[in-house]
Amino acid sequence: MSRSTRKLILPGTIAALIVATVLLAPLLPLQDVRGMDIPNRFAGPSAGHWLGQDDFGRDVLSRLIWGGRASLFIAVGSAIFAAIIGTALGLLGGYFRGAVELVTVRAAEIILCLPPLLLALLVVTILGAGTWPLVLALTILYTPNYTRVVYAATQQVRGLDFVTAQRSMGTHPMKILVRTILPNVLPPLLVQMSLVVASAMVIESGLSFLGLGVVPPTPSWGLMIRSARGAMEVAPLLLVWPSLALAGTILTFNLLCDRLQSALDPRAVTAGGALWLRPRSAAAKKPATPVEADADAPLLEIRDMSIAVRDMELVRRVSLTVRPGETVALVGESGSGKTLTGLAMTGLLPDTLRVTGGTAHYTTREGKAVDLAKLDEEGIRALRGDEVSMVFQDAAAALNPVLRIGEQVAEAIRAHHDLEGDALQTRVVELLRHVGIPDPEQRVRAYPHELSGGQRQRAMIAVAVANNPRLLIADEPTTALDPTIQAQILQLFAQLKRDTPGMGMIFVTHDLAVVAEIADRVTVMYAGEVVEEGPVAEVFERPRHPYTAALIASVPEGGAERLTAIPGSVPSPRQMPSGCRFAPRCAFATERCTANPPKAEHPAPGRVTRCFHWETVT
Amino acid sequence: MSELDTSAPLVVAENLGRNFPTRHGLLGRAHDVWAVRDVSLTIARGETVGIVGESGCGKSTLGRMMMGLDLPTTGSMSFDGRDLSALSNPEMRKLSRRMQMVFQDPFGSLDPRRSIGAQIADGLRTHNIVPGSEVKAEVARLLEQVGLPTSAAQRRPHEFSGGQRQRIAVARALSTRPDFIVADEPVSALDVSIQAQVVNLLEDLRRDLDLAMLFISHDLHVVRHLCTRIVVMYLGRIVEEGPAEKVFGSPAHPYTRALLAATPSLHPGDGSDGDRILKGELPSPANPPSGCPFRTRCPIAEEACARAVPPLDPVGEGWNVRCIKGGPVTPATAQEVHA
Ligand SMILES: Nc1ncnc2c1ncn2[C@@H]1O[C@H](COP(=O)(O)OP(=O)(O)O)[C@@H](O)[C@H]1O
Ligand code: SF4
Numbered sequence: 001m002s003r004s005t006r007k008l009i010l011p012g013t014i015a016a017l018i019v020a021t022v023l024l025a026p027l028l029p030l031q032d033v034r035g036m037d038i039p040n041r042f043a044g045p046s047a048g049h050w051l052g053q054d055d056f057g058r059d060v061l062s063r064l065i066w067g068g069r070a071s072l073f074i075a076v077g078s079a080i081f082a083a084i085i086g087t088a089l090g091l092l093g094g095y096f097r098g099a100v101e102l103v104t105v106r107a108a109e110i111i112l113c114l115p116p117l118l119l120a121l122l123v124v125t126i127l128g129a130g131t132w133p134l135v136l137a138l139t140i141l142y143t144p145n146y147t148r149v150v151y152a153a154t155q156q157v158r159g160l161d162f163v164t165a166q167r168s169m170g171t172h173p174m175k176i177l178v179r180t181i182l183p184n185v186l187p188p189l190l191v192q193m194s195l196v197v198a199s200a201m202v203i204e205s206g207l208s209f210l211g212l213g214v215v216p217p218t219p220s221w222g223l224m225i226r227s228a229r230g231a232m233e234v235a236p237l238l239l240v241w242p243s244l245a246l247a248g249t250i251l252t253f254n255l256l257c258d259r260l261q262s263a264l265d266p267r268a269v270t271a272g273g274a275l276w277l278r279p280r281s282a283a284a285k286k287p288a289t290p291v292e293a294d295a296d297a298p299l300l301e302i303r304d305m306s307i308a309v310r311d312m313e314l315v316r317r318v319s320l321t322v323r324p325g326e327t328v329a330l331v332g333e334s335g336s337g338k339t340l341t342g343l344a345m346t347g348l349l350p351d352t353l354r355v356t357g358g359t360a361h362y363t364t365r366e367g368k369a370v371d372l373a374k375l376d377e378e379g380i381r382a383l384r385g386d387e388v389s390m391v392f393q394d395a396a397a398a399l400n401p402v403l404r405i406g407e408q409v410a411e412a413i414r415a416h417h418d419l420e421g422d423a424l425q426t427r428v429v430e431l432l433r434h435v436g437i438p439d440p441e442q443r444v445r446a447y448p449h450e451l452s453g454g455q456r457q458r459a460m461i462a463v464a465v466a467n468n469p470r471l472l473i474a475d476e477p478t479t480a481l482d483p484t485i486q487a488q489i490l491q492l493f494a495q496l497k498r499d500t501p502g503m504g505m506i507f508v509t510h511d512l513a514v515v516a517e518i519a520d521r522v523t524v525m526y527a528g529e530v531v532e533e534g535p536v537a538e539v540f541e542r543p544r545h546p547y548t549a550a551l552i553a554s555v556p557e558g559g560a561e562r563l564t565a566i567p568g569s570v571p572s573p574r575q576m577p578s579g580c581r582f583a584p585r586c587a588f589a590t591e592r593c594t595a596n597p598p599k600a601e602h603p604a605p606g607r608v609t610r611c612f613h614w615e616t617v618t
Numbered sequence: 619m620s621e622l623d624t625s626a627p628l629v630v631a632e633n634l635g636r637n638f639p640t641r642h643g644l645l646g647r648a649h650d651v652w653a654v655r656d657v658s659l660t661i662a663r664g665e666t667v668g669i670v671g672e673s674g675c676g677k678s679t680l681g682r683m684m685m686g687l688d689l690p691t692t693g694s695m696s697f698d699g700r701d702l703s704a705l706s707n708p709e710m711r712k713l714s715r716r717m718q719m720v721f722q723d724p725f726g727s728l729d730p731r732r733s734i735g736a737q738i739a740d741g742l743r744t745h746n747i748v749p750g751s752e753v754k755a756e757v758a759r760l761l762e763q764v765g766l767p768t769s770a771a772q773r774r775p776h777e778f779s780g781g782q783r784q785r786i787a788v789a790r791a792l793s794t795r796p797d798f799i800v801a802d803e804p805v806s807a808l809d810v811s812i813q814a815q816v817v818n819l820l821e822d823l824r825r826d827l828d829l830a831m832l833f834i835s836h837d838l839h840v841v842r843h844l845c846t847r848i849v850v851m852y853l854g855r856i857v858e859e860g861p862a863e864k865v866f867g868s869p870a871h872p873y874t875r876a877l878l879a880a881t882p883s884l885h886p887g888d889g890s891d892g893d894r895i896l897k898g899e900l901p902s903p904a905n906p907p908s909g910c911p912f913r914t915r916c917p918i919a920e921e922a923c924a925r926a927v928p929p930l931d932p933v934g935e936g937w938n939v940r941c942i943k944g945g946p947v948t949p950a951t952a953q954e955v956h957a
């Protein structure tokens with residue numbers, strides 16, 4: 001049973017209890033709901049009457065349960081009727097558009113314009129008070145809500161590829177609606193359902209309270225509240241019971257629908273959202289005391305760094321060196337741990353992840369050596385955005401959508417420098433011009449969505465280089481861009497490096513051709529490990545690891561009749577092969593490879609490979 | 619090329635155009651936004667035609683029109699001699715058995731809530747490809763054909779990696795035994811090593827099943843590898859089309875040359891890319907430049923280019939270019955693009 005299914009148990013049980021009690025009311029050993037006992041009116045709780053007696057001396061407990069029967073029947077019944085009709089209308093309107101849309105959705109919107117209570121009053125006045133007219137009134141009232149929600153969801157879903165695939169398959173539209181679209185609009189539908197049940201219970205109580213709903217002497221929670229109000233001073237408890245029942249039931253249904261919604265998600269994502277935005281737990285780290293670095297120390301030297309989530313190792317003993325002015329490309333397939341390695345350097349790891357071993361020595365501007373892996377939050381914040389900064393793949397997600405780009409660049413500067421007013425403004429404009437945003441004086445006032453994809457990327461780069469960082473980590477910064485725009489951004493990186501000679505760069509990418517264009521050295525990662533490392537030209541000329549060789553051969557460049565594909569896919573962190581992690585897909589694998597993991601070898605100065613048979617690879 | 623090519627082409631698009639009029643504000647006048655304009659194209663059985671161009675240039679809209687998923691505003695589209703716009707809905711649904719699509723996003727193209735087997739079986743059931751009792755066996759056969767274990771049928775999409783999902787999407791497309799496949803950026807979202815798996819798979823299927831294929835991509839290397847004929851689009855129009863070795867070997871249109879220069883290579887030139895990189899960005903299709911659409915970014919534009927949209931003129935056998943100064947040019951970095 002998954003975690004999200006387990007979370008259903010509590011609200012499910014309570015809801016089942018409520019429904020069962022109400023359904024089984026005739027069988028329960030309750031007092032007669034209508035049996036009056038005038039002498040004992042307003043009597044408090046007693047052995048015979050657990051919750052006391054009301055203004056006619058009737059048993060409150062049995063009235064509460066029987067009243068729940070009426071209230072729940074009306075609320076849940078109308079919520080379900082309305083859901084069925086409203087969903088059908090919304091699906092049809094959202095999928096077919098045109099005339100169908102007009103008849104279904106627009107008509108529903110007209111009903112929505114009328115005040116709900118007024119509408120209910122109208123129906124009840126025409127049909128007379130009672131249970132069924134109330135169900136009808138509430139159904140009419142709530143149908144448009146469902147229609148609107150389902151309509152909006154349908155419009156979103158109908159544009160998705162898997163629906164288009166069904167259409168191109170020649171599937172009948174009705175079948176597409178029921179089989180493909182309906183299950184995918186269910187989550188918002190459930191939310192709506194929980195809202196409607198709650199609201200229907202309130203309106204039922206309201207109307208009964210006004211004498212327009214359930215007709216006495218049939219009990220309902222609304223009626224009970226009404227009669228209790230009259231006797232509030234004498235017996236305040238009489239008001240408490242039905243109110244508690246009402247509130248408790250509504251809460252239970254809301255919780256149930258909420259949990260049901262996450263249980264229905266096939267991916268069963270229980271925790272979600274931008275993990276890395278949450279504060280990191282404080283206990284993990286102690287402040288590291290900086291020491292004087294060697295004069296010729298590299299800018300960054302990662303040694304044997306491991307990153308794990310709980311007991312699962314995602315990155316294992318990664319080593320990487322960046323010298324001043326050097327660009328190191330980090331390549332590998334998705335899921336190989338490139339991004340995590342980059343994030344660890346900026347202290348931006350999601351808080352479920354931990355650096356579990358190794359060191360990452362960074363040499364600061366002042367020539368101090370600090371271990372980025374051991375630095376506390378405060379220490380890393382002082383470096384991040386100033387000395388070490390990061391460019392992400394998805395600029396649209398990384399920039400704040402409600403802040404003008406000028407303000408975002410200014411904010412980055414202010415975080416580390418006392419610059420204000422005109423000087424700050426000048427610097428911002430200068431930066432935007434530097435990264436090639438046309439007409440920067442005007443564009444400082446633009447919001448991210450007003451920029452094209454390429455320009456957003458430039459704006460994010462401006463934020464990253466605002467304080468002349470000494471180490472720039474770029475995570476797939478051109479992957480989402482078109483070829484001519486990608487070329488422009490690569491050129492921008494090259495220019496930035498020319499302008500700031502001491503800046504080191506880690507360029508994360510899965511595109512080997514980009515590596516060849518931009519990097520000095522390359523580090524190839526596979527399944528969380530570094531498998532090969534060396535100068536780009538040498539590695540591409542003569543790869544010394546079967547994985548690198550296969551990656552290069554799978555690029556469709558040159559005239560090969562058939563591409564070299566690496567069979568299979570990257571193993572999941574849960575099922576890592578015990579020997580060499582590449583063994584299941586390796587053309588060179590022997591028995592030795594599955595027995596033990598290979599150690600790092602040095603085929604030439606400055607080169608590393610992690611393979612038993614490196615000598616025979618090329 | 620086999621003698622089959624002498625028969626009439628399977629897919630014929632004539633002067634296809636698609637306008638998406640958009641209104642600015644409540645009272646604003648509707649603007650014409652032509653996503654595709656004046657595109658004529660034929661594809662024969664066993665042939666793979668590649669469409670390249672940057673996002674927003676109309677590649678996907680063209681693909682959807684050729685699949686009959688979208689109706690052209692102008693021009694006509696016929697499949698196996700039948701005009702798609704003249705077909706009734708049930709007729710179109712029947713014909714769609716023979717035309718299938720593979721999409722770019724391996725995470726969006728499968729219904730997250732249904733098992734792989736059920737989704738592949740849809741096509742089999744809709745078109746009664748096999749009797750009901752054999753559906754299961756056929757699903758297994760299709761999965762094997764794309765290199766997946768038959769046990770995959772019971773699982774749901776989120777349990778698969780991107781490359782595996784793309785194979786599943788291919789299996790689903792193959793389920794109806796189509797003659798024509800539109801593959802819209804099918805490998806763009808995949809890692810290189812996985813890309814190669816899917817490209818090889820498509821290549822094998824094209825050969826074994828004699829499919830006509832429209833392969834849409836912005837990756838020139840992949841297109842060059844897979845396709846016999848290339849169509850280069852810019853702002854909704856074809857700017858160059860012709861045999862792959864001609865278009866990539868000695869591109870006749872300045873945009874094709876720019877695209878080639880912008881594509882990173884394992885063997886980069888001398889680093890003097892600076893002047894070869896195209897300035898600016900794609901103009902909005904709502905407000906295209908007068909005359910030649912490429913005029914605003916073209917390194918060799920001159921006054922005459924603003925006068926009229928250049929015609930698509932032949933520069934060789936089956937090779938056309940839309941540029942008044944067009945003509946074959948062997949790029950300086952020819953070592954990376956030799957035919
Ligand atoms: N927040 C997280 N919780 C658990 N696992 C994660 C998290 N982030 C990434 N992973 C896993 O870590 C591995 C490496 O991820 P990543 O660094 O993003 O790879 P890459 O950047 O090379 O694509 C993958 O298996 C991924 O699923
Ligand atoms: S150690 Fe063996 S399995 Fe691993 S890469 Fe080398 S040859 Fe292949």
Ligand code: SF4
Pocket residue numbers: 872873910911912913914916917918919920923928940941942943944
């Ligand atoms: S017609 Fe003129 S602007 Fe257009 S591509 Fe040719 S040279 Fe360039």
Ligand SMILES: [Mg+2]
Pocket residue numbers: 334335338339475476
């Ligand atoms: Mg990544």
